[in-house]
Amino acid sequence: MHILNRSFGQFAPKPISRRGFLRVSGGLGIGLVVGFDTSAQGSGAAAVIRAAGVETVDATGFVKIAPDNTVTVMIKHLEMGQGPYTGLATLVAEELDADWSQMRAEGAPANNNLYKNLAFGIQGTGGSTAVANSYEQMRKAGATARAMLVAAAADSWKVPASQITVKQGVLRHAGSGRQSTFGELAEAAGRQTPPKDVKLKDPKNFTLIGKRLTRLDASAKSSGQAMFTIDVQRPQALTVLVAHPPRFGGKVASFDASAARQVRGFVDAKTIPQGVAVYATGFWAAKKAREALKVQWDETGTERRSTDELVAIFRAAAAAPDVTATNRGNTGRALQQAGRVIEAEYVFPYLAHAPLEPMDCAVELKNGGVEAWYGCQFPGIDHKVIADTMGMPLEKVKVNVLFAGGSFGRRAQPTGDIAAEAASALKALGRDASIKLVWTREDDMRGGRYRPLVLHRARAALDKAGNISAWDHVVVGQSIMKGTPFEAMMTDGVDPTTVEGVSDLPYAIPNLRVAARTAEVKVPILWWRSVGHTHTAYAKETFVDELLAAAGKDPVAGRLALLKGDARSAGVLRAVAKLAGWKGAKVGDGRARGVAVHKSFETYVAQIAEVSRGRDGLPKVERVWCAVDCGVAVNPDNIKAQMEGGIGFGLCAILYDEITLNEGRVVQANYNDYRMLRIGEMPRVDVTIVPSAEKPTGVGEPGVPPIGPAVANAWRVLTGQSVRHLPFARTLAV
Amino acid sequence: MTNFSVNGKKVSVDVDPDTPLLWVLRDELKLTGTKYGCGVAQCGACTVHLNGQPRRSCVTPIASVQDGEVVTIEGLSAPAGEAVKKAWVSVDVPQCGYCQSGQIMSATALLNEIPKPTNADIDRAMAGNVCRCATYVRIRAAIHEAAKNLKA
Numbered sequence: 011m012h013i014l015n016r017s018f019g020q021f022a023p024k025p026i027s028r029r030g031f032l033r034v035s036g037g038l039g040i041g042l043v044v045g046f047d048t049s050a051q052g053s054g055a056a057a058v059i060r061a062a063g064v065e066t067v068d069a070t071g072f073v074k075i076a077p078d079n080t081v082t083v084m085i086k087h088l089e090m091g092q093g094p095y096t097g098l099a100t101l102v103a104e105e106l107d108a109d110w111s112q113m114r115a116e117g118a119p120a121n122n123n124l125y126k127n128l129a130f131g132i133q134g135t136g137g138s139t140a141v142a143n144s145y146e147q148m149r150k151a152g153a154t155a156r157a158m159l160v161a162a163a164a165d166s167w168k169v170p171a172s173q174i175t176v177k178q179g180v181l182r183h184a185g186s187g188r189q190s191t192f193g194e195l196a197e198a199a200g201r202q203t204p205p206k207d208v209k210l211k212d213p214k215n216f217t218l219i220g221k222r223l224t225r226l227d228a229s230a231k232s233s234g235q236a237m238f239t240i241d242v243q244r245p246q247a248l249t250v251l252v253a254h255p256p257r258f259g260g261k262v263a264s265f266d267a268s269a270a271r272q273v274r275g276f277v278d279a280k281t282i283p284q285g286v287a288v289y290a291t292g293f294w295a296a297k298k299a300r301e302a303l304k305v306q307w308d309e310t311g312t313e314r315r316s317t318d319e320l321v322a323i324f325r326a327a328a329a330a331p332d333v334t335a336t337n338r339g340n341t342g343r344a345l346q347q348a349g350r351v352i353e354a355e356y357v358f359p360y361l362a363h364a365p366l367e368p369m370d371c372a373v374e375l376k377n378g379g380v381e382a383w384y385g386c387q388f389p390g391i392d393h394k395v396i397a398d399t400m401g402m403p404l405e406k407v408k409v410n411v412l413f414a415g416g417s418f419g420r421r422a423q424p425t426g427d428i429a430a431e432a433a434s435a436l437k438a439l440g441r442d443a444s445i446k447l448v449w450t451r452e453d454d455m456r457g458g459r460y461r462p463l464v465l466h467r468a469r470a471a472l473d474k475a476g477n478i479s480a481w482d483h484v485v486v487g488q489s490i491m492k493g494t495p496f497e498a499m500m501t502d503g504v505d506p507t508t509v510e511g512v513s514d515l516p517y518a519i520p521n522l523r524v525a526a527r528t529a530e531v532k533v534p535i536l537w538w539r540s541v542g543h544t545h546t547a548y549a550k551e552t553f554v555d556e557l558l559a560a561a562g563k564d565p566v567a568g569r570l571a572l573l574k575g576d577a578r579s580a581g582v583l584r585a586v587a588k589l590a591g592w593k594g595a596k597v598g599d600g601r602a603r604g605v606a607v608h609k610s611f612e613t614y615v616a617q618i619a620e621v622s623r624g625r626d627g628l629p630k631v632e633r634v635w636c637a638v639d640c641g642v643a644v645n646p647d648n649i650k651a652q653m654e655g656g657i658g659f660g661l662c663a664i665l666y667d668e669i670t671l672n673e674g675r676v677v678q679a680n681y682n683d684y685r686m687l688r689i690g691e692m693p694r695v696d697v698t699i700v701p702s703a704e705k706p707t708g709v710g711e712p713g714v715p716p717i718g719p720a721v722a723n724a725w726r727v728l729t730g731q732s733v734r735h736l737p738f739a740r741t742l743a744v
Numbered sequence: 745m746t747n748f749s750v751n752g753k754k755v756s757v758d759v760d761p762d763t764p765l766l767w768v769l770r771d772e773l774k775l776t777g778t779k780y781g782c783g784v785a786q787c788g789a790c791t792v793h794l795n796g797q798p799r800r801s802c803v804t805p806i807a808s809v810q811d812g813e814v815v816t817i818e819g820l821s822a823p824a825g826e827a828v829k830k831a832w833v834s835v836d837v838p839q840c841g842y843c844q845s846g847q848i849m850s851a852t853a854l855l856n857e858i859p860k861p862t863n864a865d866i867d868r869a870m871a872g873n874v875c876r877c878a879t880y881v882r883i884r885a886a887i888h889e890a891a892k893n894l895k896a
């Protein structure tokens with residue numbers, strides 16, 4: 011069953027068997043290929059991977075069992091901290107009945123056929139889909155490998171397969187007393203024909219799913235050994251920094267590198283579509299050379315507006331939305347006839363993802379082919395972008411997926427920007443070479459691809475009994491999907507990522523209208539951890555809180571009354587109220603509590619924040635309680651970790667951060683003026699997981715949306731102030 | 745030529761004197777466990793020990809390291825360092841992991857100074873280390889665990 015060397019191809023089943031297997035597996039793309047050399051089949055470079063410096067062949071499957079008794083799962087999702095290495099390996103190990111200590115994980119290279127995200131149709135990570143789309147696929151891969159090991163044991167021991175048991179990585183036959191490890195049977199199992207169908211476990215028999223397991227990447231990441239893009243070392247590799255235009259949409263007119271040439275270590279400078287690429291022997295030389303470079307920019311057609319102008323334009327646009335996402339009842343009439351109308355406007359700034367590892371990508375041209383190494387979030391797109399940029403067929407390009415030092419959406423680029431920039435810089439050299447493109451923190455902060463600037467206008471009517479009779483909501487912002495391969499996901503001109511989270515308002519309100527208007531700005535934007543929910547949850551959950559307060563209702567009981575048709579939202583809300591011992595928003599002692607509940611990516615999260623006034627005048631978040639329902643809890647400890655991290659990530663943004671433009675130029679540059687949450691600002695967090703037998707859903711993003719409104723609701727109770735223009739630092743400084 | 749020691753080994757490098765220690769470690773000595781995050785001492789990802797003290801290597805010119813003793817994550821082997829690394833795994837601190845070398849270097853320096861730190865001690869010593877994944881809850885727990893195991 012091992013596939014660690016080329017020579018193993020001699021044991022390979024006939025080339026057609028894998029394809030046959032894929033067919034009988036119901037098109038799920040199960041790629042468990044056992045002792046099978048795909049290079050003989052002509053799938054070429056994409057199937058070749060390198061592990062620990064050894065060229066290995068046939069990584070086209072998901073499970074590799076080696077004679078040394080390790081089980082390596084090829085992980086088709088980018089590990090950027092959210093835990094797919096551990097999560098997907100758990101699913102395989104469960105059905106394989108492996109011992110957790112023998113499990114390993116490795117990033118799968120770009121290969122759309124084998125490693126596509128079943129929710130997207132291409133290989134890529136996003137939308138908190140990793141475990142959700144892999145749940146059956148990975149379990150089937152594990153069950154298939156198990157069946158082949160059992161068949162090999164049955165052959166070798168001359169006993170019926172049905173009498174063989176597997177537990178914690180050991181196969182046993184009670185009658186004969188024989189037993190064997192996976193490693194001992196790996197090769198023999200490789201000669202078995204994969205079963206056409208496998209039966210998956212009844213969840214009540216799970217032994218690993220639902221248990222606390224140490225992350226497979228914890229050790230490498232606690233010793234400096236984990237390999238990130240910036241750590242890639244290739245012989246004679248050059249470091250490339252690119253001088254980018256100061257305004258979005260700018261182009262290089264000309265440049266003068268005469269001063270740059272004086273920098274020790276400078277190698278070359280070339281114009282590429284993204285700017286001027288500066289090549290040097292290392293980072294410091296490249297940085298100094300870039301500083302010495304004189305570039306004339308062509309700023310025709312660049313974005314020159316400032317943030318305040320954009321907000322004023324968005325405000326005017328909110329009066330005239332042009333697309334409707336949701337329309338039930340007659341919201342206009344209900345508002346006209348209402349006894350009381352409450353109105354609010356919200357402004358959400360551009361936000362940088364600011365992952366701690368800035369954008370980077372290593373690429374190498376050699377022997378007519380290109381190989382890339384980086385934290386690639388959309389291999390299904392980037393692979394082709396690199397091939398197209400280099401003018402090569404896909405088969406000549408290999409993309410190795412490494413750990414990413416955070417992403418939060420930043421590396422999920424619909425147009426493969428960073429791959430295109432690296433490939434352009436490589437191509438511009440016009441010779442065989444190895445380069446590592448590195449962005450500085452300032453490049454990353456000013457390089458665009460932000461969470462969009464968004465303005466919301468909400469109006470609601472309260473009837474005489476204090477019930478919300480109508481809710482009218484308009485969202486204005488740039489579209490993330492328009493003009494990208496994801497445009498197909500738009501319906502009737504509505505970009506779902508603009509209105510998600512409010513267009514599906516779970517509250518029982520008879521008249522609801524959610525409309526939008528797409529703004530045109532030349533600032534590149536992108537999904538940012540929890541995407542539209544980053545702003546819709548804030549507007550929806552603070553607005554409903556104010557409406558409940560106006561009607562004299564408790565924030566928890568008032569929401570529960572509106573959630574009669576949504577058992578899972580109500581479930582997490584009840585769970586968090588119980589966890590926090592909720593007795594109302596006022597708790598005395600200079601503190602107040604706020605609550606929020608929000609569904610995103612099919613996962614339900616409710617949070618309660620307890621807040622005081624900080625010495626800096628901003629909210630100090632003392633404690634947070636969190637309840638999450640994500641279906642079957644595959645890795646409970648990782649679910650908790652993602653809730654903790656999501657809370658910190660969301661809190662940082664609502665308190666401190668905004669990217670602003672001054673005549674089109676980004677004002678912020680580094681962590682000094684776009685600041686990060688620090689350890690002393692992190693609240694204590696208590697998480698409870700609501701038991702569920704539903705299919706598992708994601709947890710990477712859903713912890714983020716509720717924290718902002720929970721804190722804002724607490725702050726309003728504490729101070730009487732509604733903060734509707736984020737971040738808090740901006741509103742409270744005025 | 746700048747002469748100093750890294751993880752107990754004598755090294756000698758010929759680079760511009762303003763080159764930060766970070767890039768000497770990474771590009772010249774190929775010790776990539778120490779990370780670049782901001783270049784302006786705002787994130788702590790580049791934290792190493794210089795003569796026993798935590799230092800941001802991204803703003804430490806190599807000329808200032810002459811004859812110094814540098815310890816990086818790769819060479820962290822003293823009892824406190826081992827206890828911290830172990831606690832990091834048992835508490836499952838890392839998410840993306842990129843900042844954790846720096847976090848571990850700062851945490852080890854803290855335990856060398858204060859064997860049983862309070863939460864306030866931790867907040868002070870770790871204030872210069874940013875974790876964008878916000879693993880702070882676990883960083884705090886792991887430091888307490890390492891302190892406990894060091895005493896035992």
